[in-house]
Amino acid sequence: MRVRGSILSTLMMAVIFAAGASAAVHVQHLGSPAKSSAVDFDKAAQEATKMLCEYLKIDTTVPPGNEKLGAEYLASVLKQNGIEAQLFETAPNRSCVYARLKGSGKKKAVVLLNHIDVVPAVAADWKHPPFSGEIFDNEIWGRGALDMKGFGIVELEAMLMLKRQGVKLDRDIIFLGTPDEEVGGDYGARWFTEKHPELLKDAEFLFNEGSHIITGSDGKPKFWGVNFSEKNVLWLKLTANGQAGHASMPIRDSATNRLARALEKLVAVYPMTVRSPQVVPDLKKISDSKPEPLKGYYSQVVEDMKNNDYVAGIENDRMLSSMLVNTASLTVLKAGYKTNVIPGEASAEIDCRLLPGVEKDEFIAHVQKIIADPTIKTSVLEWNVAGASDIQTDLMSSIKKVAAEESPGTPVRPVVVPWFTDSHWFRKLNITCYGFEPFEIKPELLASMHGIDERIPVNVYSSGLRRFYKILADVAVAK
Numbered sequence: 166m167r168v169r170g171s172i173l174s175t176l177m178m179a180v181i182f183a184a185g186a187s188a189a190v191h192v193q194h195l196g197s198p199a200k201s202s203a204v205d206f207d208k209a210a211q212e213a214t215k216m217l218c219e220y221l222k223i224d225t226t227v228p229p230g231n232e233k234l235g236a237e238y239l240a241s242v243l244k245q246n247g248i249e250a251q252l253f254e255t256a257p258n259r260s261c262v263y264a265r266l267k268g269s270g271k272k273k274a275v276v277l278l279n280h281i282d283v284v285p286a287v288a289a290d291w292k293h294p295p296f297s298g299e300i301f302d303n304e305i306w307g308r309g310a311l312d313m314k315g316f317g318i319v320e321l322e323a324m325l326m327l328k329r330q331g332v333k334l335d336r337d338i339i340f341l342g343t344p345d346e347e348v349g350g351d352y353g354a355r356w357f358t359e360k361h362p363e364l365l366k367d368a369e370f371l372f373n374e375g376s377h378i379i380t381g382s383d384g385k386p387k388f389w390g391v392n393f394s395e396k397n398v399l400w401l402k403l404t405a406n407g408q409a410g411h412a413s414m415p416i417r418d419s420a421t422n423r424l425a426r427a428l429e430k431l432v433a434v435y436p437m438t439v440r441s442p443q444v445v446p447d448l449k450k451i452s453d454s455k456p457e458p459l460k461g462y463y464s465q466v467v468e469d470m471k472n473n474d475y476v477a478g479i480e481n482d483r484m485l486s487s488m489l490v491n492t493a494s495l496t497v498l499k500a501g502y503k504t505n506v507i508p509g510e511a512s513a514e515i516d517c518r519l520l521p522g523v524e525k526d527e528f529i530a531h532v533q534k535i536i537a538d539p540t541i542k543t544s545v546l547e548w549n550v551a552g553a554s555d556i557q558t559d560l561m562s563s564i565k566k567v568a569a570e571e572s573p574g575t576p577v578r579p580v581v582v583p584w585f586t587d588s589h590w591f592r593k594l595n596i597t598c599y600g601f602e603p604f605e606i607k608p609e610l611l612a613s614m615h616g617i618d619e620r621i622p623v624n625v626y627s628s629g630l631r632r633f634y635k636i637l638a639d640v641a642v643a644k
């Protein structure tokens with residue numbers, strides 16, 4: 166990994182904190198028309214917070230989605246600020262919103278991607294109503310505060326800030342809000358990238374949800390995690406067939422018995438932990454056999470794994486350890502309909518998440534070897550490949566530069582997140598996609614994502630906006 170340039174060498178964009186409590190800064194552009202104005206981060210954060218509260222009130226739960234209402238809200242804000250926005254209806258009441266802030270075209274465009282839909286929330290389980298969009302105890306509450314209306318509004322606000330400053334941009338900035346992410350993106354990111362690739366043909370970089378500033382329970386940042394790739398999704402179904410009969414006379418090799426024996430072996434191996442003996446050889450195998458960026462990424466991880474403190478820091482963390490191992494979670498079991506009848510068929514569904522670089526057939530062969538019963542049929546229910554983006558880019562350099570400024574001593578690490586996002590649709594268009602939301606999110610807050618009481622503290626939100634603005638300005642503003 167390399168860092169291009171240093172803070173001192175980038176006098177083109179001098180960021181000067183004004184004295185006193187106000188977080189106003191001046192962005193000056195040497196060599197470009199002297200049309201710059203002060204950035205008042207406090208004011209911008211207040212505006213973003215207000216917009217997020219309004220946006221959270223719009224119920225875009227999928228299914229059914231109704232993301233058109235959210236898209237119209239975002240479009241209205243863009244239009245009020247003099248940015249033309251287009252809506253694309255992908256299905257009834259479901260829309261994408263697309264807008265572009267023009268730059269000189271000297272460099273290729275950067276896309277600010279966000280999804281408008283949210284997962285369901287059962288109001289009775291929440292301390293405050295999930296679509297109230299209100300602030301309680303300095304926290305912004307609502308379904309989508311973290312996933313991902315919060316970051317969507319940060320992207321929007323940063324774009325508006327640059328527009329109002331009237332600074333010269335080297336790149337166009339594209340804002341794209343999409344529906345349907347939480348259920349696969351067929352009516353959102355997939356639709357848009359397949360129907361309108363021409364609207365993204367000049368794009369080089371894309372910001373999306375994914376990782377964030379990984380923070381301990383003490384609130385201290387551990388590292389800025391930038392996800393350049395994601396675990397690949399492999400859903401398997403194991404089916405055993407056998408003789409059916411009356412349960413008063415047991416059948417040794419019935420479908421249920423054989424499936425139970427197979428699953429017992431499988432759950433003994435998965436989920437693996439980072440200290441499992443197979444983990445480092447698995448990582449090394451990928452780094453030895455795959456091209457960049459996987460080669461460089463995994464060889465770094467193999468080095469890190471030699472450090473006991475590093476391993477100790479992740480082994481008891483479900484999220485961090487899932488980033489480094491292939492996993493298999495047993496989720497659905499089906500067999501039988503009556504207690505006294507031995508069924509002729511039994512099946513299990515397993516959600517496997519493979520490290521990028523691990524092939525589907527290789528993993529299935531591994532599973533079959535573990536269960537060691539050739540009569541059990543293995544079928545693939547789903548196979549989704551996330552792809553991987555280059556990690557040595559100008560955008561990564563901008564993130565590192567801002568990290569050094571905002572959080573001195575905290576490393577920036579490319580990471581592979583255990584979950585799946587819409588980035589893979591855009592990687593197919595050769596766009597470098599990073600999942601990175603510059604919020605310091607504690608593990609207990611992270612649990613509210615897709616859970617109950619989803620919320621983001623106002624101060625975490627404000628500093629996230631400031632960091633994101635700085636990153637976007639560094640990569641897009643003319644120098």
Ligand SMILES: [Zn+2]
Nearest residue numbers: 280312313374
């Ligand atoms: Zn999301």
